[in-house]
Amino acid sequence: MEYFLSEEQKMICELAKRIAEEKIKPVREHYDETEEFPWPIVEELAKVDLCGVYIPEEYGGTGGGVFELCLAVEELCKIDGGIALVLAATALAAFPIMLFGNDEQKKKYLPDIAAGKKLAAFALTEPGAGSDASAIQTTAKKEGDSYILNGTKCFITNGGEAQIYIVVTMTDKVKGSRGASIFIVEKDTRGFSFGKKEKKMGIRGSATRELIFNECKIPKENLLGREGQGFIIALKTFDVSRPGVAAQALGIAAGALEDAIKYSREREQFGQSISSFQAIQHLLADMATEVEAARALIYATARMIDKGPKTRVTKESAMCKLLASDVAMKVTTDAVQVYGGYGYMREYPMEKRMRDAKITQIYEGTNQVMRNEIALALIKEAARAKK
Amino acid sequence: MNFIVCIKQVPGTTEVKIDPKTNTLIREGVESIVNPFDSYAIEEALRLKERMGGKVTVISMGPPQAESALREALSMGCDEAILLTDRAFAGSDTLATSYILARGIKKIGEFGLVICGKQAIDGDTAQVGPGIAEKLGVPAITYVKKIEEINETRIRVERMMEEGYEVIEMGFPALITVVKEINEPRLPSLKGMVRAKKAEIHMWNASDIVCENSRIGQSGSPTIVNKIFTPPPRKGGETILGDPEEQAQKLVEKLRQAKVV
Numbered sequence: 001m002e003y004f005l006s007e008e009q010k011m012i013c014e015l016a017k018r019i020a021e022e023k024i025k026p027v028r029e030h031y032d033e034t035e036e037f038p039w040p041i042v043e044e045l046a047k048v049d050l051c052g053v054y055i056p057e058e059y060g061g062t063g064g065g066v067f068e069l070c071l072a073v074e075e076l077c078k079i080d081g082g083i084a085l086v087l088a089a090t091a092l093a094a095f096p097i098m099l100f101g102n103d104e105q106k107k108k109y110l111p112d113i114a115a116g117k118k119l120a121a122f123a124l125t126e127p128g129a130g131s132d133a134s135a136i137q138t139t140a141k142k143e144g145d146s147y148i149l150n151g152t153k154c155f156i157t158n159g160g161e162a163q164i165y166i167v168v169t170m171t172d173k174v175k176g177s178r179g180a181s182i183f184i185v186e187k188d189t190r191g192f193s194f195g196k197k198e199k200k201m202g203i204r205g206s207a208t209r210e211l212i213f214n215e216c217k218i219p220k221e222n223l224l225g226r227e228g229q230g231f232i233i234a235l236k237t238f239d240v241s242r243p244g245v246a247a248q249a250l251g252i253a254a255g256a257l258e259d260a261i262k263y264s265r266e267r268e269q270f271g272q273s274i275s276s277f278q279a280i281q282h283l284l285a286d287m288a289t290e291v292e293a294a295r296a297l298i299y300a301t302a303r304m305i306d307k308g309p310k311t312r313v314t315k316e317s318a319m320c321k322l323l324a325s326d327v328a329m330k331v332t333t334d335a336v337q338v339y340g341g342y343g344y345m346r347e348y349p350m351e352k353r354m355r356d357a358k359i360t361q362i363y364e365g366t367n368q369v370m371r372n373e374i375a376l377a378l379i380k381e382a383a384r385a386k387k
Numbered sequence: 388m389n390f391i392v393c394i395k396q397v398p399g400t401t402e403v404k405i406d407p408k409t410n411t412l413i414r415e416g417v418e419s420i421v422n423p424f425d426s427y428a429i430e431e432a433l434r435l436k437e438r439m440g441g442k443v444t445v446i447s448m449g450p451p452q453a454e455s456a457l458r459e460a461l462s463m464g465c466d467e468a469i470l471l472t473d474r475a476f477a478g479s480d481t482l483a484t485s486y487i488l489a490r491g492i493k494k495i496g497e498f499g500l501v502i503c504g505k506q507a508i509d510g511d512t513a514q515v516g517p518g519i520a521e522k523l524g525v526p527a528i529t530y531v532k533k534i535e536e537i538n539e540t541r542i543r544v545e546r547m548m549e550e551g552y553e554v555i556e557m558g559f560p561a562l563i564t565v566v567k568e569i570n571e572p573r574l575p576s577l578k579g580m581v582r583a584k585k586a587e588i589h590m591w592n593a594s595d596i597v598c599e600n601s602r603i604g605q606s607g608s609p610t611i612v613n614k615i616f617t618p619p620p621r622k623g624g625e626t627i628l629g630d631p632e633e634q635a636q637k638l639v640e641k642l643r644q645a646k647v648v
Contacts, residue, residue: 007584015576044574049579
């Protein structure tokens with residue numbers, strides 16, 4: 001479908017495709033098998049300016065927005081759905097700085113992120129606080145010009161590898177969700193260490209690790225926004241970051257579809273290519289329709305975020321992630337089916353896509369939470385219209 | 388130092404189509420790319436500039452659409468691009484092409500090192516690089532696989548041989564042609580692509596570079612191409628199976644049949 005991309009957006013797609021085909025494809029199996037962190041790919045992305053596609057030019061980026069990020073992530077994920085998280089998960093942590101950081105914070109952190117010199121990570125989840133984010137136990141206590149952080153975060157993407165961490169804490173437990181505050185914590189700060197590195201089902205070229213704060217002293221300048229603003233910042237961050245997760249899911253699905261079409265034309269059974277069988281044709285037709293629907297929703301939402309008025313886009317963002325991740329799970333499962341026995345084998349890239357797709361239904365809000373958010377927005381809208 | 392890189396736009400396929408009347412390449416409908424060996428030349432020039440400072444000018448002779456190859460070079464980081472384009476250049480062989488490129492380089496002005504790819508993947512002649520050096524009256528080293536040392540006045544390189552390599556030194560100004568072992572070309576950057584899109588490509592014609600008409604185009608080209616074809620892919624040889632004794636026996640039998648022994 002023609003989406004009328006600008007020249008620069010086409011360039012982003014072309015570059016991301018080249019990186020994916022030339023640099024990631026030859027090593028994707030290696031990172032999936034070894035679960036090493038793909039630093040050489042980070043360098044490649046940095047060299048071609050893809051780390052800053054969503055960051056304003058005044059902070060060293062190329063001045064794009066959520067849409068540009070989505071385009072890059074989609075292309076990269078067509079080849080590997082995990083490695084691209086060096087970019088997408090960093091964006092998740094850069095957005096709150098872009099949205100709520102003061103000038104000093106933006107100047108201090110964004111240029112290094114845009115240049116790909118530093119990765120970032122967003123830390124909200126805790127062992128006892130996933131979908132129920134208000135249950136977080138990590139605390140930050142003010143002491144003079146500093147805050148003292150204590151607690152443990154888990155399942156943190158880019159954990160251990162990133163240099164910049166956006167950490168959601170409770171500064172006032174009594175106030176509940178209005179008592180949360182977010183801090184920027186740099187790697188190598190005293191009292192900040194890393195725990196267990198997770199072994200995962202998919203996205204194994206991405207690091208997922210525990211963060212441990214033990215009497216970790218942070219200067220008060222590292223508070224993002226105001227005290228008590230933590231959850232608002234987190235929610236508004238998710239509004240702009242969820243299309244990125246959706247783009248990851250879209251890329252995984254689109255890559256699976258491309259390969260499945262190609263394979264169906266090459267694979268012969270009963271003396272003809274399996275693409276001549278209606279059973280396969282209908283499968284491919286459904287896959288393609290669903291992928292295009294997800295793409296259209298993501299592109300429209302991303303454009304709305306980048307150009308539209310600054311109203312909340314919670315509903316649309318949640319819809320993107322919900323649809324694209326469910327499509328990714330279904331399309332990758334069907335793509336394995338098209339490949340038959342070969343699809344189940346690790347020698348072929350298909351089963352990996354199915355493993356990679358699953359996480360997109362879970363993280364940055366489970367799809368059940370997405371449905372809650374969408375429904376809540378619908379009801380609010382209806383109530384407002386009635387007044 | 389001023390570096391000059393000569394590049395050629397070539398069809399992005401080995402299945403070249405030839406016009407049966409003129410025996411020249413049909414370029415219509417074929418995706419064009421920067422000759423891969425020239426990408427190594429661009430990369431090496433950029434690395435030398437990063438080390439020593441200076442400027443990288445990229446030059447090409449070709450039809451107006453060769454502009455896109457020059458823009459790709461700019462997006463990788465070259466500073467300036469020149470396209471030598473004129474209907475009078477059409478049909479130039481390697482001799483005339485070397486002359487035209489040398490005239491273009493003369494017009495650019497002072498330079499330290501000209502870098503070319505070892506050959507183009509369409510013509511495979513490997514003659515234009517050394518030809519340019521001849522016309523410019525500067526020394527040339529072909530098939531360079533490594534620059535061992537370089538300063539403002541001299542360069543020492545490793546020149547690839549069938550077995551092993553030669554180490555050769557020469558003074559500037561000079562020309563080298565490079566092989567793929569020398570480096571890994573970078574991808575263009577996004578900022579580079581944006582800049583390249585807006586950049587001006589200087590278009591020079593025959594009179595801009597002051598050419599003698601008898602030395603360019605068909606009239607300046609003594610080479611006559613009788614036939615161009617893609618050689619058929621090499622067929623796999625015959626395998627003789629069995630234990631060594633049996634194999635030797637069968638081999639001798641075959642050689643006798645072929646009247647070799």
